[in-house]
Amino acid sequence: DAKTTQPNSMESNEEEPVHLPCNHSTISGTDYIHWYRQLPSQGPEYVIHGLTSNVNNRMASLAIAEDRKSSTLILHRATLRDAAVYYCILRGYDNYGQNFVFGPGTRLSVLP
Amino acid sequence: DSGVTQTPKHLITATGQRVTLRCSPRSGDLSVYWYQQSLDQGLQFLIQYYNGEERAKGNILERFSAQQFPDLHSELNLSSLELGDSALYFCASSVSSRTGEGGTEAFFGQGTRLTVV
Numbered sequence: 001d002a003k004t005t006q007p008n009s010m011e012s013n014e015e016e017p018v019h020l021p022c023n024h025s026t027i028s029g030t031d032y033i034h035w036y037r038q039l040p041s042q043g044p045e046y047v048i049h050g051l052t053s054n055v056n057n058r059m060a061s062l063a064i065a066e067d068r069k070s071s072t073l074i075l076h077r078a079t080l081r082d083a084a085v086y087y088c089i090l091r092g093y094d095n096y097g098q099n100f101v102f103g104p105g106t107r108l109s110v111l112p
Numbered sequence: 113d114s115g116v117t118q119t120p121k122h123l124i125t126a127t128g129q130r131v132t133l134r135c136s137p138r139s140g141d142l143s144v145y146w147y148q149q150s151l152d153q154g155l156q157f158l159i160q161y162y163n164g165e166e167r168a169k170g171n172i173l174e175r176f177s178a179q180q181f182p183d184l185h186s187e188l189n190l191s192s193l194e195l196g197d198s199a200l201y202f203c204a205s206s207v208s209s210r211t212g213e214g215g216t217e218a219f220f221g222q223g224t225r226l227t228v229v
Contacts, residue, residue: 032214043114043202043220044155051215091214100145100204100218101170102155 004088009107012078020073020106022088027068032091035062035073036102037084044087044102047073083110115139118203118221126229130191133224137184137205143167143213144186145206146178149223150199161186162208193228200225 005023012018024033034049048055048062050071055062061074075082087105115138125131137144146158157170161180172178175193180186190197206218 030214034217036218038155043116043222044204045114046217046219049215049217091216100160101157102147104154 004090004103006088006103006106008104009109011109011111014080014110014112015077018075018078018108020086020108021070023070024090025069027090028092030092033062033064033071034089034091036087036089039084078110080110080112083108114219114221116203116205116219116221118224120224121222122225124227124229125193127193127195129193130189131193131226133188133201135186135203135221138219141205141207142184143206143208144180145204145218146188147202147204148199149202155202195228198226198228
């Protein structure tokens with residue numbers, strides 16, 4: 001199974017950019033890189049996903065390394081509401097369920 | 113609002129009892145996933161259904177079972193409950209497809225908090 005490695009925790013100041021790294025050295029050519037986040041006492045929330053090219057949406061940007069063995073989730077201006085656990089997950093194109101497994105994620109703290 | 117509805121929001125029951133948790137996926141989503149999250153623990157994948165059929169199984173106990181109905185809603189049945197089954201149970205849905213799902217995002221409900229006393 002393709003796995004991801006993330007730092008256990010990170011800290012950021014409010015209104016500063018945040019770069020959350022994820023390593024996935026065993027990624028296969030058909031694996032998509034997904035990011036979800038979970039705020040306290042809530043269900044996980046989809047953030048962004050991509051395959052090869054960098055992606056932007058209203059919530060964040062996803063920068064994918066050229067060799068695809070790592071990626072970075074970028075929050076352009078952290079707010080207190082961005083404090084959450086962030087999960088980086090690989091989802092295979094032709095594999096099911098077992099690829100939607102969450103690791104421990106990165107707990108992001110945002111300081112005022 | 114993710115569009116995924118889970119009921120009930122809270123459930124308190126005694127050890128040895130049986131409960132049913134319900135999940136209504138987003139309109140048009142064919143896949144439903146179930147997860148268990150114990151206090152301060154990670155999300156444990158339990159099981160996935162796609163269009164009424166079981167597609168993948170994770171760390172689901174034999175005392176637990178699930179099904180997906182023709183209208184695509186899903187139920188997770190937990191029986192012979194133990195204190196350790198107290199947890200948040202989340203359901204997620206995604207569009208998926210017959211051949212793959214890597215490029216599809218999933219949307220989670222707000223969970224059912226189960227307390228076994």
